Amino acid sequence: MILDGKLSARVAEIDLLNPTLKRFRFVPENGGAFPTSPPGAHVLVTLQGPDRVWQNAYSLVTPPDQRDHYAIIVRRVPDSRGGSHFLHDRLKTGDAVALSAPASLFPIASLARKHILIAGGIGLTPFLSYRPVLALRGAAYELHQFCAPDEVETFRALIGADAAGVHVHGVGRGERPDLAALLADQPLGTHVYTCGPQGLMDAVEETARGLGWTPHAIHRESFGGDKGGVPFMVTLARSGRSIAVGASQTLLEALEGEGIEAPCLCRGGACGVCLLPLVEGIPDHRDHVLSEAEKAEGRLIATCVSRARSGTLVLDF
Amino acid sequence: MSDQSIKSRPVYQSLAMDLSGLRHLLVSDSPAYRFEAPPDREVEVWFVAAPDQEGRIPPSGTVRERGFRSPRHLIDRLDHRLAQERMGLRLYVSGTEGFLWDVFNTAQRAGMTRQEIFQCQSGTQARRVACVHCRTFNHGVTTTIVRCDGCGANLFVRDHFSRRLSAFMGVKIDAEVAGEVPPAEQAYS
Numbered sequence: 193m194i195l196d197g198k199l200s201a202r203v204a205e206i207d208l209l210n211p212t213l214k215r216f217r218f219v220p221e222n223g224g225a226f227p228t229s230p231p232g233a234h235v236l237v238t239l240q241g242p243d244r245v246w247q248n249a250y251s252l253v254t255p256p257d258q259r260d261h262y263a264i265i266v267r268r269v270p271d272s273r274g275g276s277h278f279l280h281d282r283l284k285t286g287d288a289v290a291l292s293a294p295a296s297l298f299p300i301a302s303l304a305r306k307h308i309l310i311a312g313g314i315g316l317t318p319f320l321s322y323r324p325v326l327a328l329r330g331a332a333y334e335l336h337q338f339c340a341p342d343e344v345e346t347f348r349a350l351i352g353a354d355a356a357g358v359h360v361h362g363v364g365r366g367e368r369p370d371l372a373a374l375l376a377d378q379p380l381g382t383h384v385y386t387c388g389p390q391g392l393m394d395a396v397e398e399t400a401r402g403l404g405w406t407p408h409a410i411h412r413e414s415f416g417g418d419k420g421g422v423p424f425m426v427t428l429a430r431s432g433r434s435i436a437v438g439a440s441q442t443l444l445e446a447l448e449g450e451g452i453e454a455p456c457l458c459r460g461g462a463c464g465v466c467l468l469p470l471v472e473g474i475p476d477h478r479d480h481v482l483s484e485a486e487k488a489e490g491r492l493i494a495t496c497v498s499r500a501r502s503g504t505l506v507l508d509f
Numbered sequence: 510m511s512d513q514s515i516k517s518r519p520v521y522q523s524l525a526m527d528l529s530g531l532r533h534l535l536v537s538d539s540p541a542y543r544f545e546a547p548p549d550r551e552v553e554v555w556f557v558a559a560p561d562q563e564g565r566i567p568p569s570g571t572v573r574e575r576g577f578r579s580p581r582h583l584i585d586r587l588d589h590r591l592a593q594e595r596m597g598l599r600l601y602v603s604g605t606e607g608f609l610w611d612v613f614n615t616a617q618r619a620g621m622t623r624q625e626i627f628q629c630q631s632g633t634q635a636r637r638v639a640c641v642h643c644r645t646f647n648h649g650v651t652t653t654i655v656r657c658d659g660c661g662a663n664l665f666v667r668d669h670f671s672r673r674l675s676a677f678m679g680v681k682i683d684a685e686v687a688g689e690v691p692p693a694e695q696a697y698s
Contacts, residue, residue: 303617304620305619305620306620375596378595378596379594379595379596379620380594380595380598380619380620380621381619381621382596382620401529403531403596403597404529404531404532404596404598405597406529406622406624406625408622408623408624409596409622409624
């Protein structure tokens with residue numbers, strides 16, 4: 193089922209998990225229940241700041257059948273684009289928030305015989321909703337959480353330490369996780385899922401490919417990444433409007449800031465819902481949707497992550 | 510009276526080694542398979558060979574080859590083998606269409622994805638036809654219309670191929686007017 197429109201919610205509880213991690217629990221505004229969410233789902237949280245609006249995607253950490261509340265965990269990032277600061281510093285219990293219906297672009301492979309989940313830092317979040325589903329299915333799985341040594345205890349507490357198949361690895365500065373040891377000698381039908389910093393996800397993919405795994409058996413969540421860049425102008429051909437896209441703002445956010453309802457779903461360059469036709473200008477493609485040929489052709493742009501190499505882009509919108 | 514435009518009809522190519530794999534296993538329902546591998550890569554070959562007069566399978570040329578007395582025999586051993594296999598395997602299948610998908614389904618049950626399995630049709634084009642009325646499999650069908658071994662219905666052999674059943678669909682041709690059965694034509698050999 194595709195749900196249109198926003199879910200009205202209220203902040204029911206905020207837990208400080210460690211100095212930079214907070215868990216936010218949301219309950220439906222008028223009682224009742226939220227929709228059932230698929231494992232690995234995310235929601236877009238609309239944050240109404242004093243002078244701007246953010247729509248940020250966060251993975252749900254609640255089990256799929258948890259309908260009386262949803263929870264997300266957010267890290268306060270020093271040089272974020274402001275969303276995590278707002279959540280950490282401004283949002284209070286009782287505040288109203290608007291959530292999108294949950295969507296999953298990171299599903300569990302139903303034909304897999306074994307699942308290996310590899311998370312880096314707060315990239316753990318989608319796997320928190322995987323675990324109850326995998327457990328219910330009686331599926332074989334391993335969860336490997338990599339984090340800074342001083343966060344090992346936080347993550348152990350979050351996952352439920354000492355559960356079978358769960359490993360929390362502290363990685364010191366300059367150290368590299370031994371991914372080959374994790375992925376070598378796995379039974380046929382094993383799938384690997386990874387979420388975390390770009391470098392870790394790239395390393396997981398490269399290690400798995402080197403061991404003869406095919407792309408179908410490698411799954412990565414594509415949130416975050418570097419969304420900022422050089423400011424540029426965008427012109428909308430149909431209305432003739434020109435809008436400035438700031439250095440810490442995405443093209444999509446700039447459109448939304450002007451009250452324009454542009455399509456979007458994942459806000460991470462993964463789903464392709466936000467693609468708009470490009471009439472003029474040189475795009476800086478940063479999405480995972482368009483093929484190399486389509487990127488070279490330059491006739492479509494994913495507004496949620498991609499930017500401009502030329503000073504101005506003209507969109508047929 | 511053929512419906513050749515069915516899009517789900519599988520298209521096969523010739524086999525080439527996928528160099529991203531670490532180990533390679535070719536299975537064939539006949540000793541006469543064709544496979545080109547770079548000289549520095551090893552391929553293990555399993556094939557079906559007719560037993561000699563004393564019931565023995567002819568000895569194979571190298572340790573990397575192994576003969577089986579029937580497709581069923583090969584697939585049973587393959588099932589056992591894949592249960593112990595590790596990631597990095599590539600499976601190449603050469604043979605009749607029914608064999609290709611029997612092997613595919615065995616491999617998929619073992620967790621292999623279609624990116625790890627390569628199929629090439631060879632040998633007879635005769636079809637395995639599943640009767641939609643009584644579910645009997647009719648083997649070695651070479652005509653456009655066939656009388657079902659199970660229920661006796663005159664079946665029109667459609668191009669609709671089921672990868673799950675490894676068989677073509679056969680539907681009663683005289684369902685509208687009983688007994689109105691056009692002459693069968695030789696279509697596959």
